[in-house]
Amino acid sequence: TALPNFTKTAYGKEEKLTSYEDVTTYNNFYEFGTSKSEPAVHSKLFKPYPWTVSIEGEVKKNKTIGIDEILKLAPLEERIYRMRCVEGWSMVIPWLGFPLAQLIKWAEPNANAKYVEFISLADSQQMPGINLPILDWPYVEGLRMDEAMNPLTLMAVGLYGEKLPNQNGAPMRLVVPWKYGFKGAKSIVKIRFTEKMPMTTWMKAGPREYGFYANVNPQVDHPRWTQSSEKRIGAGLFAGRIKTQMFNGYTEQVGQMYAGMDLRKNF
Amino acid sequence: MAIKQFFQHTPSRRQISWIKSTLFLLCLVPFTRLVWLGVYDGLGANPVEFVERSTGFWALLILLATLSLTPVRLLWGVTWQLQFRRMFGLMMFFYASLHITTYLWLDYGFDWADIIKDIIKHPYVLVGAAAYLLTVPLAVTSNQYMMQVLRQHWKQLHLSVYLIATLGVVHFWWLVKKDIREPLFYAVVLALLLGVRLYYKLRQMKLKVDRARKVKLSAVI
Numbered sequence: 001t002a003l004p005n006f007t008k009t010a011y012g013k014e015e016k017l018t019s020y021e022d023v024t025t026y027n028n029f030y031e032f033g034t035s036k037s038e039p040a041v042h043s044k045l046f047k048p049y050p051w052t053v054s055i056e057g058e059v060k061k062n063k064t065i066g067i068d069e070i071l072k073l074a075p076l077e078e079r080i081y082r083m084r085c086v087e088g089w090s091m092v093i094p095w096l097g098f099p100l101a102q103l104i105k106w107a108e109p110n111a112n113a114k115y116v117e118f119i120s121l122a123d124s125q126q127m128p129g130i131n132l133p134i135l136d137w138p139y140v141e142g143l144r145m146d147e148a149m150n151p152l153t154l155m156a157v158g159l160y161g162e163k164l165p166n167q168n169g170a171p172m173r174l175v176v177p178w179k180y181g182f183k184g185a186k187s188i189v190k191i192r193f194t195e196k197m198p199m200t201t202w203m204k205a206g207p208r209e210y211g212f213y214a215n216v217n218p219q220v221d222h223p224r225w226t227q228s229s230e231k232r233i234g235a236g237l238f239a240g241r242i243k244t245q246m247f248n249g250y251t252e253q254v255g256q257m258y259a260g261m262d263l264r265k266n267f
Numbered sequence: 268m269a270i271k272q273f274f275q276h277t278p279s280r281r282q283i284s285w286i287k288s289t290l291f292l293l294c295l296v297p298f299t300r301l302v303w304l305g306v307y308d309g310l311g312a313n314p315v316e317f318v319e320r321s322t323g324f325w326a327l328l329i330l331l332a333t334l335s336l337t338p339v340r341l342l343w344g345v346t347w348q349l350q351f352r353r354m355f356g357l358m359m360f361f362y363a364s365l366h367i368t369t370y371l372w373l374d375y376g377f378d379w380a381d382i383i384k385d386i387i388k389h390p391y392v393l394v395g396a397a398a399y400l401l402t403v404p405l406a407v408t409s410n411q412y413m414m415q416v417l418r419q420h421w422k423q424l425h426l427s428v429y430l431i432a433t434l435g436v437v438h439f440w441w442l443v444k445k446d447i448r449e450p451l452f453y454a455v456v457l458a459l460l461l462g463v464r465l466y467y468k469l470r471q472m473k474l475k476v477d478r479a480r481k482v483k484l485s486a487v488i
Contacts, residue, residue, distance in 0.1 A: 026312035034446035
């Protein structure tokens with residue numbers, strides 16, 4: 001399946017891109033192994049086509065949609081976003097995708113839908129990591145409805161002008177640039193609208209370490225990693241660290257959604 | 268058992284010095300590899316993490332090698348391998364020093380405010396820093412001169428290697444996000460190495476007690 005044409009946008013055009021090589025060989029995708037280099041190797045035989053996504057929960061009616069139809073839902077855009085991992089490193093990636101809001105509009109959630117849950121594929125035949133009880137599979141992530149509808153929130157189907165490599169979450173993944181990278185569920189097979197806040201995989205794995213919001217926040221420290229600064233991937237051995245920005249530098253677009261919230265409690 | 272047979276054949280002095288030189292050079296292979304990869308841009312997407320991981324791994328592995336020499340003596344009663352203990356210990360210190368230098372310099376650029384915050388706030392960093400600080404007196408007193416100066420205190424001081432190894436494993440364990448298989452492996456190896464010592468220590472104590480009891484009994488009779 002080839003990707004339809006896409007338009008370039010102004011998002012992040014001033015940023016220096018992380019190389020394609022680094023973006024596609026340094027990955028956290030535990031379904032294909034827990035080291036950074038394993039996903040690129042162990043996902044070689046993964047088949048992201050054909051692919052269907054089921055829409056369920058608080059919707060007008062449950063339905064499924066194929067990846068080809070998804071690609072026709074909205075025009076594809078290229079957006080350059082910073083990605084900040086909770087482990088203290090970051091990249092700049094030219095994603096191809098469309099606003100998640102477009103898919104949500106098509107899904108027709110009802111008035112009870114307050115949250116959206118994203119469920120990744122957990123196929124032990126194709127994904128060797130699923131055989132290890134490291135996380136509670138399948139991988140589950142979630143967003144509040146307003147976060148999901150925010151124009152920044154992207155459903156990505158490609159990067160660097162081509163379709164998503166398997167190790168980056170083919171055929172379709174979430175990109176939420178003001179949150180830590182683990183919020184970006186990969187290889188999504190199910191989208192469920194809920195009234196209650198979903199319990200995500202990392203919240204289950206370490207409730208003290210990973211919260212539902214997981215907004216990039218240099219002021220809220222993590223029990224394992226410094227969050228006030230980060231290492232930019234590809235910058236080299238002697239590049240040092242750069243300061244981490246509030247909401248990863250997207251405060252203008254997303255800050256108002258958290259007005260009045262205690263971000264220390266809602267980490 | 269093949270290992271037992273290997274150790275029971277005591278090498279000549281010449282052979283020992285050959286083995287020692289070979290082990291010394293082998294211990295430097297990981298360092299040479301890092302320099303090579305650094306020069307030829309082969310350290311991957313996150314080179315600082317690569318060097319930190321690699322030097323930490325080798326420090327821990329060489330430390331476990333150091334700690335495996337005494338169990339060989341306890342199990343099979345041979346002692347020639349103990350001559351490599353100091354070299355292994357110093358090699359561990361070398362890699363631990365590279366590890367901490369990478370952290371202070373390449374990772375944090377000697378930004379002491381950030382470093383102190385990182386050490387205080389993150390238990391695994393604190394444990395690692397403590398382990399390193401404890402290795403310094405051992406390295407400083409590893410020569411003949413200091414052995415003579417410290418006499419019986421030398422042995423007491425060097426008992427802290429058990430604490431260092433434990434802190435090292437804990438440091439690794441706590442830094443891992445979720446997949447604990449690798450640190451678990453080192454924890455098991457360390458537990459075995461310390462377990463052999465403990466077993467012989469307890470046996471020795473029991474023998475002493477038994478002997479004392481026998482003496483008492485014969486006195487009564």
